[in-house]
Amino acid sequence: MQIAVASGKGGTGKTTIATSLALSLASLAKVRYFDCDVEAPNGHLFLKPEFSESTPANIWIPQIQTEKCTACGRCVEVCQFHALAQVGKNILVFPQLCHGCGSCTWNCPENAIVEVPNPIGTLDRGMAMENVEFLRGQLTISEPMATPIIRRLKKLEQPSPDTIDIYDAPPGASCSVVETLRGVDFALLVTEPTPFGLHDLKQMLGILSDMNIPSGIVINRDGIGDDSLKDVLRESNIPILLRVPFDRALAENLATGRTLVEVYPNYRDILREVYQRITEIIGGKIQ
Amino acid sequence: MNAQNCRAKQLIILSGKGGTGKTSISAAFAHLNAVRINSHPMVFVDADVDAANLSLVLQPDNLHPKEFWGGSLAEIDPEKCINCGACSPVCRYDAIFPDPNNDQVQWVDPIACDGCAACVYACPVDAISMIRQQEGNWFQSKTSFGWLFHAELFPGRENSGKLVTLIKQQARLFAEDTQSQCVVIDGPPGIGCPVISACAGTDLGLLVTEPSLMGLHDLKRVLGTLRHFHVPAVICINKADIYPEGTKAIREFAAMEGIEVIGEIPYDEDIPRSMIEGKPFTLLFPDSSAGRAIQHVWEKTIRLLQLEEE
Numbered sequence: 001m002q003i004a005v006a007s008g009k010g011g012t013g014k015t016t017i018a019t020s021l022a023l024s025l026a027s028l029a030k031v032r033y034f035d036c037d038v039e040a041p042n043g044h045l046f047l048k049p050e051f052s053e054s055t056p057a058n059i060w061i062p063q064i065q066t067e068k069c070t071a072c073g074r075c076v077e078v079c080q081f082h083a084l085a086q087v088g089k090n091i092l093v094f095p096q097l098c099h100g101c102g103s104c105t106w107n108c109p110e111n112a113i114v115e116v117p118n119p120i121g122t123l124d125r126g127m128a129m130e131n132v133e134f135l136r137g138q139l140t141i142s143e144p145m146a147t148p149i150i151r152r153l154k155k156l157e158q159p160s161p162d163t164i165d166i167y168d169a170p171p172g173a174s175c176s177v178v179e180t181l182r183g184v185d186f187a188l189l190v191t192e193p194t195p196f197g198l199h200d201l202k203q204m205l206g207i208l209s210d211m212n213i214p215s216g217i218v219i220n221r222d223g224i225g226d227d228s229l230k231d232v233l234r235e236s237n238i239p240i241l242l243r244v245p246f247d248r249a250l251a252e253n254l255a256t257g258r259t260l261v262e263v264y265p266n267y268r269d270i271l272r273e274v275y276q277r278i279t280e281i282i283g284g285k286i287q
Numbered sequence: 288m289n290a291q292n293c294r295a296k297q298l299i300i301l302s303g304k305g306g307t308g309k310t311s312i313s314a315a316f317a318h319l320n321a322v323r324i325n326s327h328p329m330v331f332v333d334a335d336v337d338a339a340n341l342s343l344v345l346q347p348d349n350l351h352p353k354e355f356w357g358g359s360l361a362e363i364d365p366e367k368c369i370n371c372g373a374c375s376p377v378c379r380y381d382a383i384f385p386d387p388n389n390d391q392v393q394w395v396d397p398i399a400c401d402g403c404a405a406c407v408y409a410c411p412v413d414a415i416s417m418i419r420q421q422e423g424n425w426f427q428s429k430t431s432f433g434w435l436f437h438a439e440l441f442p443g444r445e446n447s448g449k450l451v452t453l454i455k456q457q458a459r460l461f462a463e464d465t466q467s468q469c470v471v472i473d474g475p476p477g478i479g480c481p482v483i484s485a486c487a488g489t490d491l492g493l494l495v496t497e498p499s500l501m502g503l504h505d506l507k508r509v510l511g512t513l514r515h516f517h518v519p520a521v522i523c524i525n526k527a528d529i530y531p532e533g534t535k536a537i538r539e540f541a542a543m544e545g546i547e548v549i550g551e552i553p554y555d556e557d558i559p560r561s562m563i564e565g566k567p568f569t570l571l572f573p574d575s576s577a578g579r580a581i582q583h584v585w586e587k588t589i590r591l592l593q594l595e596e597e
Contacts, residue, residue, distance in 0.1 A: 008338055009305065009306065009338055009340070010304065010305010010306045010338070010476040011304060011305040011306010011307060011476075012305075012306060015501070037477075038479075039303075039476075039477030039478045039479045039482075039508075040303050040304055040305075040476065040477050040478065040501075040504075040505040040508060042304070042500075042501040042504060042505070045500045045501060045504060078404065078405075078408055080358065080359070080402055080403055080404050080417075081403075099401055099403055100379065101379055101380075101401060101403030101405050102377065102379055102403075102405060103377075103403050103404060103405035103408060106377060106405065106408070106409070107408050139478065139479055141478060141508055141511040141512050141515060142483070142511070142512060142515040142516075143479075144448065144479055144480035144483050145479065145480060146477070146479040146480070151380075170477065171305040171306075171338065171476050171477070172335075172337040172338050172447075172475065172476070172477075173337045173338060173440070173442045173443065174337040174440055174443065174444060174445065174447045174481075175443070175444065175445040175447075176479070177443070178398060178443045182398070182399065194559045194562050194563065195340075195343050195562045195563055195565070196310065196340040196343060196562055199338075199339075199340055199343060200338040200340070203337065203338065203442045204442070206442035206443075207442045207443040210398065210442070210443060211398060211443075224556065224559045225559045225562070225563060226559075226563050248529070248554075251529050251530075252529055252530050254499065255497075255498060255499035255500065255501075255502075255529060255530035255533050256499075256500065256530065256532075256533075257500045
């Protein structure tokens with residue numbers, strides 16, 4: 001079972017819900033938590049893993065073997081991302097523009113291109129609290145591309161029927177969110193009852209309908225805003241699975257790195273019930 | 288210095304972590320500038336193009352969308368495809384499958400396609416072409432608080448960095464044509480491609496953070512990003528009273544890094560109300576302690592940008 005926790009708007013409580021969901025389910029099954037918010041990963045502040053392994057997340061970029069290169073310009077022509085340029089008889093490579101697609105390598109008529117790893121981030125893993133397996137991607141500062149790191153992070157482990165994988169998604173509604181959602185069974189959408197939360201939630205619902213992924217809603221900081229969320233959800237037929245009322249004491253505790261289920265242990269049962277509902281929704285969809 | 292002879296200054300508002308209050312503060316700045324005595328026009332940009340919220344508060348009169356065309360995606364012509372299987376092994380994005388409607392031909396999943404065109408060159412019968420995609424719309428909108436440049440990236444699309452660059456450039460050209468003093472950019476969360484596009488060439492970064500382990504962790508990353516691009520930064524701590532120890536930790540970090548903390552804004556439960564009413568917080572609640580704190584941050588910011596009258 002693979003569940004993504006996403007939101008659209010930032011700071012609605014994705015990590016709060018994802019980490020506590022992981023802890024609540026760890027007594028039922030093997031749980032893996034993937035921090036896919038590789039630009040601003042925060043899951044480790046709550047689940048406190050001991051990292052035992054760290055590997056570079058590489059993009060394979062072209063290296064021109066000048067002794068073979070005839071400066072025909074074919075590589076520059078096939079690159080869609082302007083990562084190669086020709087200046088006189090030299091081919092220049094711009095690593096930060098390269099998507100690592102390999103097209104230049106395959107299309108070089110002289111076999112003059114080899115691919116070399118260009119690290120743009122790291123992939124870290126280790127065991128966290130309560131036997132949750134923790135996997136994290138981290139984009140290196142000043143590198144632009146988050147999506148390839150998410151793709152590599154998810155590939156560290158294959159989905160398995162007896163394991164619950166929780167993907168903590170980045171904010172927004174662009175390509176990095178889509179990469180996180182690819183192949184998941186369910187998306188748990190954490191929102192807040194404000195016009196900003198609602199606007200960005202609608203963007204998410206658009207993506208999920210295109211990708212044909214079932215979803216349910218968590219309303220976090222319930223009570224701070226208005227009711228317009230309810231009308232939208234009624235129209236789109238998406239169930240509300242959980243409401244977490246706004247509570248200043250909780251906000252203070254979360255700020256220190258305590259999880260929701262450590263502050264309020266009754267949320268363990270509540271989150272297990274949410275999981276139960278998710279399995280029912282997915283089961284219903286398959287039939 | 289004669290303000291009319293120099294280019295418009297650019298202020299970028301960033302946070303790393305989402306939901307710290309960038310947009311509420313940007314909207315308040317638009318209001319505070321509009322009511323400033325001897326106010327020079329400023330231009331506002333919402334650079335969070337895949338979760339664009341500034342227009343929900345500044346409320347433009349009407350929208351005139353202009354199309355944003357980004358990259359291209361591969362498309363296989365089922366009439367031409369001979370199902371030879373040359374395309375799928377060269378795709379590093381696992382985007383090519385047998386067509387769900389006709390398993391005798393191959394099909395490109397538009398959600399997975401990265402637009403690299405490797406398959407186009409691998410196809411022996413020219414059955415694959417690259418189709419340019421409209422990836423969103425952008426707007427130049429008049430609001431009661433000045434001009435706003437904003438955009439809506441279509442859900443799930445790439446190229447948000449390019450769209451950010453486009454609206455920033457349009458805003459800057461407009462600012463220069465209208466002799467505006469400053470372009471204020473409400474930035475996206477994170478540190479990746481849209482953030483890099485948003486902070487390129489700016490004169491000052493205002494980092495809006497919150498007193499939590501997450502806020503500080505992500506602040507460090509976004510500060511590193513600004514430094515890499517040689518943009519000077521100052522910090523403003525929002526919701527500062529939620530966790531005073533956290534505020535202290537941010538101040539200690541700032542002192543160590545030699546970054547000025549230009550203000551603390553207390554938590555105020557009326558902030559969501561300003562979103563619901565679609566009005567800047569400082570317009571609705573000018574005398575609240577959060578409203579006064581934002582005013583103070585604003586005054587400091589325009590002094591740092593040297594926008595005050597000589």
